[in-house]
Amino acid sequence: MAWSRERRLNSKLNTYAKYADHGKGECLKLFQKMRRMQEANHHGVCKCISCPAVRRFNEMDGGHYISRKHNATAFEPQNVHPQCKKCNSSASWGLSGNTAEYRKALPEGVADYLESKSREIKQFSKHDYAEMALEFEDQIEIEKERLGV
Numbered sequence: 001m002a003w004s005r006e007r008r009l010n011s012k013l014n015t016y017a018k019y020a021d022h023g024k025g026e027c028l029k030l031f032q033k034m035r036r037m038q039e040a041n042h043h044g045v046c047k048c049i050s051c052p053a054v055r056r057f058n059e060m061d062g063g064h065y066i067s068r069k070h071n072a073t074a075f076e077p078q079n080v081h082p083q084c085k086k087c088n089s090s091a092s093w094g095l096s097g098n099t100a101e102y103r104k105a106l107p108e109g110v111a112d113y114l115e116s117k118s119r120e121i122k123q124f125s126k127h128d129y130a131e132m133a134l135e136f137e138d139q140i141e142i143e144k145e146r147l148g149v
């Protein structure tokens, strides 16, 4: 029997109250998983946003175009795409190797939009994170159904 939404929300709030980051880390993980699944074809396969690598969604990272340090764009769907571990780890070392390719792969205007939006100051409460986490979990369930996993 599935938990009611209220019960799920209260459980998240209790958990996030113990986290110094108010739940941002868990929310990012869920969001990245959701985005990898959404971008996968019906075989569960996706292409790296910044190189030709093709892998199953669960072997990919969810790579950010603008660093997830920036709250205003951390949860923008267009800012997170499947990315192979090689490209994603080179980005986190501060190497610019794949950023230009990532930029080129985004629809026209999206990179400019994200770059501008990332400068906005955005703060999330633990309640915001709890609400987002439930939404991402629901979307992940929908994707699991679609992908048969």
Ligand SMILES: [Zn+2]
Pocket: 048, 049, 050, 051, 052, 053, 083, 084, 085, 086, 087, 088
């Ligand atoms: Zn790659």
